[in-house]
Amino acid sequence: MMRAEGSEVQPLPDRRFDNGCSATASVKLVAIGIPVTNLGAVKCVLAAPFARWVREDVRAQAKRWFGSDVVKIESMGSFACRPVNNQAGNRLSEHGRANAIDIAAFQLRDGRRISVRDSWNGPDANARAFLRGLHRAACARFGVVLGPDANSLHHDHFHFDMGNGPYCR
Numbered sequence: 001m002m003r004a005e006g007s008e009v010q011p012l013p014d015r016r017f018d019n020g021c022s023a024t025a026s027v028k029l030v031a032i033g034i035p036v037t038n039l040g041a042v043k044c045v046l047a048a049p050f051a052r053w054v055r056e057d058v059r060a061q062a063k064r065w066f067g068s069d070v071v072k073i074e075s076m077g078s079f080a081c082r083p084v085n086n087q088a089g090n091r092l093s094e095h096g097r098a099n100a101i102d103i104a105a106f107q108l109r110d111g112r113r114i115s116v117r118d119s120w121n122g123p124d125a126n127a128r129a130f131l132r133g134l135h136r137a138a139c140a141r142f143g144v145v146l147g148p149d150a151n152s153l154h155h156d157h158f159h160f161d162m163g164n165g166p167y168c169r
Contacts, residue, residue, distance in 0.1 A: 002044075007032045007051045012041050021081035023098040034058060035072050041079040041098040046162045049141040050101055053160075057137035058106070065130040068108045074115075076102035076157050085153050094144070100161035106130075117156035120148040134158070139168035 002009050008031035014024040023041035032051040042050065054073065062070045079098040083090035094100035105115035119127035131147075135158060138145045143165030146154045150169040 002027075002048055002051060005048075005051065006055065007047075009047065015041075017081060019081065020092050021096040023079050026079075026098045034070050036075050037072065038075040038077045039101065040077060042101065043097065043099045043162070046099055046101065046142075046160070049162075050160065053134075053138055053141050057134060057141075061130050061133040061137070062106070062108065065126040065133070066108055066110075066112070068110050068112075070106045071109050072107040073103060074105040074107070076104050078102075094161035094163045099163060100159060103158045103160070104156060115156070116148060116158060120155075135168075139166070143167070145169070 007029065009027040010030050012023065012026045012028055016022045016024070025045070026041040026043050027047050029036065029039055029042060029047055029051065033055040036054065058070050058073065062068055078095065078101045080093070080095040082093050082096055084093045104117070105113055107113050114127050114130060116131060120131050122128065135145065135147050138158060138160055142160040143162045144159070144167045146159040146169055148155050
């Protein structure tokens with residue numbers, strides 16, 4: 001399905017770890033229309049809507065608010081074996097199941113860098129509208145979407161996962 005939609009993916013072997021973490025039914029996103037940094041294993045159930053969000057929503061919002069293309073998306077990663085919010089004692093994060101992606105910034109063709117940290121509540125109205133449009137679009141594609149309005153731990157990135165939702169904040 002993803003190849004038919006224009007994505008290049010590489011299937012990854014299933015991995016399971018003693019502490020409950022796993023990366024099963026996952027792929028490496030090789031090419032999804034815009035390069036995304038720092039991505040590791042991503043479950044197929046997350047990979048497909050993420051690729052659509054990149055190809056459709058990121059492109060449309062960049063054209064709408066900047067008249068420019070996004071040439072790079074900066075990710076804070078996908079698979080990471082850790083508890084929710086990196087807090088000891090919390091349940092396993094969706095990152096520990098390769099079922100989450102964190103997005104920090106967008107590089108435009110004209111050289112501008114739009115980061116969630118600096119632009120969500122920053123002085124540039126178009127950058128604020130761009131990020132809010134991407135956040136809204138994500139809420140229609142992913143089970144859980146967290147951004148700067150969710151809590152202080154998400155002040156600098158968007159968190160997308162396909163865990164228990166819908167939840168959009």
